[in-house]
Amino acid sequence: MSDLDYCTLAIARTAQKIETYFNKQLGDIGVTLSQLSILMFVIECEESGRRIFQRDIEHEFSLSNPAVTGILQRLEAKKLIKRSISETDSRCKWVLLTESGKSLKNACTAKRTECIKKFAENIPPEDIDAAIRVINAMCENISRESSGDSQGTDENRPPYSVSENIHTE
Numbered sequence: 001m002s003d004l005d006y007c008t009l010a011i012a013r014t015a016q017k018i019e020t021y022f023n024k025q026l027g028d029i030g031v032t033l034s035q036l037s038i039l040m041f042v043i044e045c046e047e048s049g050r051r052i053f054q055r056d057i058e059h060e061f062s063l064s065n066p067a068v069t070g071i072l073q074r075l076e077a078k079k080l081i082k083r084s085i086s087e088t089d090s091r092c093k094w095v096l097l098t099e100s101g102k103s104l105k106n107a108c109t110a111k112r113t114e115c116i117k118k119f120a121e122n123i124p125p126e127d128i129d130a131a132i133r134v135i136n137a138m139c140e141n142i143s144r145e146s147s148g149d150s151q152g153t154d155e156n157r158p159p160y161s162v163s164e165n166i167h168t169e
Contacts, residue, residue: 011135022115029107030078034071036108037061039080042095043105054083054093080104 001009022033031039038057045052058068072095075081080101086092120128 018115018119021118025111025115029104029111031075031080031104031108035075035080036112038068038071039075039101039104040108040112042081042097043102043108046097052095053086054095057095075101 019033022036026032026036029036038061041057041060042052045056054065054068054072057063057072058065061068063071072081072083076083078100079098082096082098083093084096086094
């Protein structure tokens with residue numbers, strides 16, 4: 001197996017382990033990692049005064065419409081968000097937090113921080129920065145390759161850079 005083959009397998013395995021770990025830790029809150037990510041995005045947008053459409057979530061997370069629809073339906077069933085049809089375009093749906101969704105902010109933030117710190121344990125910030133740079137470069141390469149494919153292209157999204165947030169107490 002080549003180094004690149006091993007690298008892609010290691011990234012996939014790590015992503016799976018992260019998702020499994022997060023989901024286990026989030027069990028007491030009653031959300032999954034996918035739901036948490038979208039819920040936190042909606043919270044951050046609302047706090048900054050930005051109303052968002054479902055398609056904004058699709059773009060932010062590079063997910064298909066059916067994938068986002070499913071996650072939003074589950075969040076709606078849990079009464080954490082509600083969707084509302086746009087007044088100006090009936091094809092578009094606003095995504096809004098409910099009071100229950102807003103009340104989960106502190107618990108979600110704490111769990112997310114706890115999990116991220118666990119992943120970063122014993123890893124120097126410069127190693128995390130290097131990993132982020134390599135993964136961002138791989139994503140850029142893939143985005144250039146598939147630029148004709150609207151699904152999964154990240155040309156308008158800034159690269160990830162989080163190590164300074166991971167290592168703060």
